[in-house]
Amino acid sequence: MTLPQPTGEERLEQAIRQALGRVIDPEIRRPITELDMIGDVKVVDGHAKVALRLTIAGCPAARSIEQQTTDAAASVPGVRDVTVDVGVMTPEQRQRLTERLRGGKPSASQFSPDSLTRVIAVTSGKGGVGKSTVTANLAVALAAKGLRVGLIDADVFGFSIPALLGIEDAKPTRVGELILPPVAFDVKTISIGMFVESATETAVAWRGPMLHRTVQQFLTDVFFGDLDVLLLDLPPGTGDVAISVGQLLPHAEVLVVTTPQPAAADVAVRSGLVARQTGQRVIGVVENMAGLAQPDGTVLELFGAGGGDETARRLEVPLLARVPLSVALREGGDVGRPIVAEGPEGTDAGASGAADPAGVALQALAERIASMGRSLRGRSLPFSAG
C-alpha cells in the first residue's frame, strides 16, 4: 500500500508551521505554535495565508508577533507573499491555554518548596538604604548570566522596581485568570505599582489581609513559567508583607541590605531575625552606600563604616558585597537602566578607564549568589532504595 504523498503546497504549509515555531511570544516566552496561537496555514500558488490567534484583544505584543509571523512564513523558500489574519482566541481556547500553562495543576503557588526555583527575598531594616536598587541590579545581572529570573516588587510603600527597570508605564496582560508579567532586561517583573490606578494613588493604605492576598495572587496567578531565581523586593522593616512572605515562602532565602552606619545595624539585624523566625534562611548581608572614592585616592565615608560587617557578624552570615556610593548607579536607576545592564564597558567611568566600582560590586554579588546554588532545605529529596 502506498501512502498518499503530501502535495508541494502541503509541504510548504508544514515548512511554514516549522518556521513559525521560531516565533516566541514575548510575554509568555514560548513558541506561538506551542501556545496554539496558529490556526490554519494555507498556501495557494506561493501565497501563504496564516491565521494568528492572539491571546486577548488589544494584546500589547500584537504588532511584534504579527510582524515576526509574517517574517517567519516569508522566510520559507517557495513562499512568495504572506497574509496574516489576526484574530483573538475564543474563551475556550484561552481556558485551554491557561490550563496548559499551569501544567494542568489547579491554581496554587508556583514556588512551593518542591519547585526548582530559588526564591530570594531582599529585605532591609529601614527605607532608603538602596534595597530596590540592589534588587533590580541583582535581577538584571543574574538574567544577563543566562538565568531565568522573575522579580516581585512587594514594596507597598515605595514600589520603585518598574521605574528602576524603565517600565513604569507597563501594565500586565491578563489571559483568563493568568497575569503575564512585563519583561525588562530579560527579567519577568510584577509590581504592586502596576495595579494601582495612578502614580499618586498608593497601596500604602492597604491593610494586612489585602496585602497578603496580593502577594499570594502574585505567587499563583502571575505566569512566570520555569524560573531559576525569583527575587522579591520586600518593604523595609518587619511589617505585614514580610510576615506574609515568610508564611507563603518559608523556604525562601533572605538577603539583608543595610548601610555602613553602625546605628542602622540594629534594625537590619531585626529584619533578618524576623525572616528567620518564619523559617527562612538568611544567606548574607549587602552593605550599600559604602565609601565613595575621591579623585585624590581617599575614600569619603559619608555614612560611616562597619554597618555591614556588624550586621553580618550578629546574624552569623557572610557580608556578600560592599556597594559603594555611586553617581552612575543612582543615575542608572533614575533613567530606568540598571548599571549592570551596561556590561563591563558600560560601567566604565570614562577618563580614568576604571569600571564603576558599584557596578563591579553588584556583578560580583550576582556571581556569588549564582555560585551558592539553591538551598535544599524544606524540599523533599528523591530517594532511591535500590
Ligand SMILES: Nc1ncnc2c1ncn2[C@@H]1O[C@H](COP(=O)(O)OP(=O)(O)OP(=O)(O)O)[C@@H](O)[C@H]1O
Ligand atoms: N550605592 C548608591 N549610590 C548612590 N545612590 C544610591 C545607591 N544606592 C541607592 N541609591 C539611591 O538612593 C535612593 C534610594 O534607593 P532605593 O529606592 O533603592 O532604596 P530602598 O531601600 O529600596 O528604599 P525603600 O525601601 O524606602 O523604597 C535612590 O535614589 C537610589 O538611586
